[in-house]
Amino acid sequence: MPKWTLKDWSSPRQRLTPYLFLLPALIVLGLTVFYPALQAFFLSFTRYEYDLTQPPIWIGFKNFQRLLVDPLFWQTFRNTLLYLVGVVPLLVTLPLGLAILVNQSLRGVRWFRVAYYTPVVISMVVAGIAWKWLYADRGLLNQLLQLLGISEGIPWLTSPSLAVFSVMVVTIWKGLGYYMVIYLAGLQAIPADLYEAAAIDGSDGIQKHWDITVPLMKPYLLLVTVISAISATKVFEEIYIMTKGGPRNSSKTIVYYLYEQAFQDLEISYACTIGLVMFLIILGLSVLRLSVERLTTRRDALSEKLN
Template sequence: MVKVALDTEKRTAGKQRMWSWEKLRPYAMISPAIVIFSLFFLYPIGYMIFLSFHDWNFISPTKEFVGTANFTYLATDTEFREVVRNSFIYTFFVVFLTIGLSLLVALWLNRSGAIYSFMQASIFSPHIISLVSISMLWMWIMDTDYGLLNWLLSLFGIEAVPWLTSPDYALAALILVAVWKGLGFNTLVFIAGLQSVPRDLYEAAELDQTPPWRRFWRITVPMLSPTLFFLTIIGVINSFQVFETINLMTSGGPINSTNTFVYYIYEYGFRFFKIGYASAAGVVLLVVLAILTAVYFQVLSKRVHYR
């Protein structure tokens, strides 16, 4: 009897241990991802918020607590207001033009054939080229004296345009570069979305003799709503975080006309060594992106048609 009781007790203890492990195993499996996420995402954000309330020059061993002084100076700084304006203008036009043009190109290239496959690969190629190489290429194309773009304009009798040296054209030039680079990726994503639309919807519309423009608005656009939703939010986040092209092509100039959030943060943090002030600007960028993302999901997520 004693032996049976001991065996029963051991089996019960073993089952309890197995049950406990079954409960802990999912957390153990995702713990590496949680650690990496906390170390490289949550900790930097928390430390940036901490630094935004301090004055630090990146060299001194001590950090002076200044409260909300950095945010107060940001709110009264005319240069920062220009940065915010530039960022919103850049983001709006890059996202709007990239998505609009890529949708038109996708509708044209959504066909079978070797020529269309070649065109798809050609349009996608700028996406895999580094932004440094693209910036150097477009700096030559937009050179005022020897650039290819002004040479083409001269063929039509148009005077040379100071694309990167005039505050009237510099931001538009950067928008053009961003649209050119992002066109291929968005086009391929749209083509994938178009190919997933059920053909019977178009066949039914053709039997009803529905005009092409109505088929586009009533079938294509609703069926592409998940793709549009994804590309828009990704485009907004990437546009607000633009840095490489601005750093290489204009350095925020001329006259602060192309300075945007990330370059402004980089400039004050790693050139002027005002880490607290740069961190405060980073917090503002984080809040802006969070608000835009929340509003975007709240307003448009219910209009997305998932199949």
């Protein structure tokens, strides 16, 4: 049989081979992701004069000027930031605690893992409808509150001050199991010898997790922070099913506002402008994640050299 050498792989044909295998996937991505993204970028600088059957008219930065003075956009922007602040810290910390609990060698621990992960595999549509029934005026939650004598009923989804927080609970409940599995993979990679050595030094109980678990789980903490932040920025299904952005736009987020502009008001160009702003926000979060990860890696490498 002929033997392959490094010289054979340096030929143009050999260098082209990997790209030929990637070509089908690149074509699909080009048609479904890259081309629509470029088209949306172009449409954000245009306007449809009469209807969508006519070619768009170039108007430059007028859509962006409209965006800057649009009070409803800024309200949805604030709601999205509130969603980030309310959801991300809990989705970073609570799943880590659950992962530590189910990482123990206890009887029935596999059942708890399945129970915590079950909400992840449930469709958001089904989960949203179920939670909407729970939040109803005569739903299970209000009935329990009445039986306990705590309250006659709380307007979970009809109060402007409570609606967005009620939806946040659903997002957190749905994501706990997913991020728990990510943390569980990281916990199982930590050698048990470290905990045994820490116990000898007097670091036991909760203290051992502060001394060992949290420092070694920093890459996973950073990953979950970025993923949950991006997911919270793009939240849509919960809002659409449970509140429709109401009451009085109190739970309307950027993505839901984009949906309204594109598919209800048929303001396609303005919706593309909102989408471009959203893309920049998500891009900023991704760049921040990469920058923090790179700085953390450099700091750890420098600490190892100094030690």
